[in-house]
Amino acid sequence: MRITFCQGVLAVAIAVNLLILHYISSLQQRLLQHHRDHPHHGSRPLLCPPLKPGLTVLIREFEDFENYIPDVVRSFLKQDPELNIVVAADRLPYPPMLLPNAPNIHVVLLKPSPDRPAYEFKPETYVRTEYVALVPDGVKADTATAQLEQMLEEFRSSQTKVEMVAAPVRSPAPLRCLNLKVSLKEWTAEYMPAPPASRLCTALTGEAVVLLRTKDFFNLSRPLARPLLTSLFVQTSLRGWAVRVLDVSFSLLHQPLLTSAHNQWKADNLAKANRLRLFQDFGLKRVILEDGKEQWFGCSKETPRCFGTIHDDTPEYLYQNRWTPPCCLRALRETAKYVINILETSGVRYWLEGGTLLGAARHQDIIPWDYDVDLGVYLEDIPNCELLRNAESGSVVDEKGFVWEKAIEGDFYRVQYSEHNHLHVDLWPFYPKNGLMTKDTWMDHRQDIEFPEHFLKPLVPVPFAGFLALAPNDLRGFLELKFGEGAIEKPEYPNPAMKSLEKGS
Numbered sequence: 383m384r385i386t387f388c389q390g391v392l393a394v395a396i397a398v399n400l401l402i403l404h405y406i407s408s409l410q411q412r413l414l415q416h417h418r419d420h421p422h423h424g425s426r427p428l429l430c431p432p433l434k435p436g437l438t439v440l441i442r443e444f445e446d447f448e449n450y451i452p453d454v455v456r457s458f459l460k461q462d463p464e465l466n467i468v469v470a471a472d473r474l475p476y477p478p479m480l481l482p483n484a485p486n487i488h489v490v491l492l493k494p495s496p497d498r499p500a501y502e503f504k505p506e507t508y509v510r511t512e513y514v515a516l517v518p519d520g521v522k523a524d525t526a527t528a529q530l531e532q533m534l535e536e537f538r539s540s541q542t543k544v545e546m547v548a549a550p551v552r553s554p555a556p557l558r559c560l561n562l563k564v565s566l567k568e569w570t571a572e573y574m575p576a577p578p579a580s581r582l583c584t585a586l587t588g589e590a591v592v593l594l595r596t597k598d599f600f601n602l603s604r605p606l607a608r609p610l611l612t613s614l615f616v617q618t619s620l621r622g623w624a625v626r627v628l629d630v631s632f633s634l635l636h637q638p639l640l641t642s643a644h645n646q647w648k649a650d651n652l653a654k655a656n657r658l659r660l661f662q663d664f665g666l667k668r669v670i671l672e673d674g675k676e677q678w679f680g681c682s683k684e685t686p687r688c689f690g691t692i693h694d695d696t697p698e699y700l701y702q703n704r705w706t707p708p709c710c711l712r713a714l715r716e717t718a719k720y721v722i723n724i725l726e727t728s729g730v731r732y733w734l735e736g737g738t739l740l741g742a743a744r745h746q747d748i749i750p751w752d753y754d755v756d757l758g759v760y761l762e763d764i765p766n767c768e769l770l771r772n773a774e775s776g777s778v779v780d781e782k783g784f785v786w787e788k789a790i791e792g793d794f795y796r797v798q799y800s801e802h803n804h805l806h807v808d809l810w811p812f813y814p815k816n817g818l819m820t821k822d823t824w825m826d827h828r829q830d831i832e833f834p835e836h837f838l839k840p841l842v843p844v845p846f847a848g849f850l851a852l853a854p855n856d857l858r859g860f861l862e863l864k865f866g867e868g869a870i871e872k873p874e875y876p877n878p879a880m881k882s883l884e885k886g887s
Contacts, residue, residue, distance in 0.1 A: 433596055437513035437534060438466040440505065443610045444519035445652070446475045448645050450635050451519060455481055457635065458523045461530070470505045470606055492606060506600045513537070514599050516592045516610060520639045521551055521632045532630045533593045545623035546594040548586055549630045553637070557588035559627055560672055562619040568750070569680070569707045571616060571661075572670040581627045585615035587672070591632055592625065607663065608656040616664060668708040680709025683783055683800040687713075689753070695827075695876035697753050705751040713805045714748055715847040718755045720784060721797050721807045722851055728767040731760040733841055734853045735810060736829050736864065743857050743870045746845040751875060754806055761811035761821070770795055770809070792823030829864035 439458055444451055455467055459482060469481070469489045481487050488508040494500060501507045515530055523529065529549055537547045550557035559576035562585035576583040586592075590611065599605050607613035618625075640646045658679060661669065667680030667688065681688045688707040689697050699705065718738075725732045734742050735756040741749035748755065764770050769786045772778045773795055777787040785798040795809040812819040818832045837854035844853045854860040861869045875883045 431510065433510055433512045436466070436511040437515050437530060437593065438468055438509045438511045438596070439515050439517050439530075440468050440470065440509065441517050441519070442470045442606055443516075443608065445640070445645070445649050446471070446473075447477075447648065448640055448642075449475075449479070449519050450639065451475075451479050452481055453635050454517065454519065454521055455487060457521075458517075458530075459484075461523045461528060466509070466511060468505050468508050505606065506596075509596050509600070512596055513593055514596045516594075516599075516614070518551065518589055518591070518610075520634045520636060521591060522635045524633065529591070529630045529632055530593075533591070533628060536626070536628050536630075537593055540626060543624070544582065544626045545598060545618065545621075546592055546625040547628055548590040548592045548625050549628050549632055551589035551591065551632045551634060553589045553634055555588045557586055557590050557627065558672075559583035560585040560587055562615055564616055564619050564666070566620070566665060567704050569665055569667040569704060570670070571666050571668075573672045575672050582624055583627070584619045584624055586611060586625065586627070590627075598623075604663070607660055609653060609660065612657065613660055613664075616660075616666070665702075665704070678709055678712075680707050681713070681803055681805075682709070683713075683803055685802055687799075687803050687805050692753060694880045696880040697751075700751060700875060700881045706748075706753060710753070710805055711748055711750075713799045713803060714752075714755050714807075717784065717797060717799050717805065717807050718748075718757075718847055718851075719849050720782065721757070721809075722849075724769065725757075725759065725767065730763040730767050730770075731838075731841065732809075732852060733758045733838060734844070734846060734851055736827070737876070738846075739853055739857070740861055740865065740869065742844050742846040742851070742853060743861060744873065747847050749873075754808060756808050756810065758810050758812050758819075761813040764795075764811060792825075793821070794823055828866075831864065833860065833863055 441451060441454060451469055455469070458465055458467060464486060466486045467488070469479070469487075470492060471489065472492050474491060475489075479489070481489065490505045490508060491503055492505075494503045513534060515533070533547050533549055537544075540547070548557070559580045560583055561574045561576050563572045563574070564570070565572075573585060573587075592611065592614065602614070602617045604613060604617065615625075638646070640649055661667070661679045667678065669677040669679070671677065688710055689699055692698075697706075699707065722732065733739075735758040737749055737752055738756045741747055741752060769778055769780060773786040773788050777785055779785050779801060783800050785801055787796055787798070788794075789796045789808070794811060797807045797809070799805040810821060810823075812821045814820075814835045817835055819835050819838065820832045824830050837856055837860045840855055841852040842855050843850040844857070846853075858870065873883055875881050
């Protein structure tokens, strides 16, 4: 059979294609085998190019409705036309920003779109330099001083001592150095003034340009959360990082940045909302400011408590290696003080019971991981208290919003912080029988046992939760009867079989 010229060409083309497919297939197999033999543990893909010398300006902190981002970009480009600049926004800014059309200028939207690949919404895709400078809106770069180069040189000379350097922005709010202590276990952040004239600290308040290593910045859990510097310093303080404030400074293009009272109002509300969301996301419910004032971001009388139903005496926060949220401890203290005052004025004999008494002995307060307050009362005194009498026939909401009720689990009473927030004080009615204090409802707890009445004759005042409360006269003897020898000195979680203090620390 004779083969035509066209058939010959087609056969050669097919053979060439088969060879190309074979080569590609073998190359893929080698790459897969390389991945298996040399797994990549970093945050970047294996074939991603390494970071190059230099820095990228990253602009994140600005408002969509009014900003100076185009002027800021042009200001830095005048200093260095090749400077890489990334503008990160939650969504496409409106009104649109008219930025220079250059390959080194990138606008990155942080909210993904279903029709686009994921890498397009990650700023680290466009930050390919060793260092990144976080620049707020309105900053003007002065060509004569070349502030960024000064910051970079200062960082390189002191990077064994600090992980960040900062240059203040000359604005109505001066930059101040603070020391920040964050305790996730206690859901708390505390800002403290740094020593006067200090240039080394763990947090800043005011406007600043901050420079740090790119790999450090993008290894933070939430590098671009707003407010940007608040978020940054919460995360870096947990890592023990420090920031050095430099003598170099930046000026603003325009003061004030927001030119109308309405826009300022919008910005202030957004800042409050961003701050609230940030602390909620980070699990911080109490923030102590440098002047000693406190801000609370947890539950209140108008909201449910911060944790749900408790299983096996082990609240969910213990599994998160956290203790009782401070807003819950505050509500428990308030409820305990209120209930005890009602009992005392009504002539109901009471005493601190169980883990609550253990907290008084150890801390003069509620145990840091406890979730309720227990009081023992004399059963025969219950009729002396109108609220307890009325609770026999149903829940009673008193004039302060506390809810008094008969517990559904047995013959005892419960006082809840509010109708919405069910943090509570339990009142356990005891009565004497053959010299022992007993009751009709027993829970499956080691400490829930009968005890000699002589512990209650007399009752003695002890410091507890910021006030004086009554307790058994032999504190140690009573607690060791209930919890075992050395109970005061040997703290433990309520159910060590589920979660132990030693393993949780």
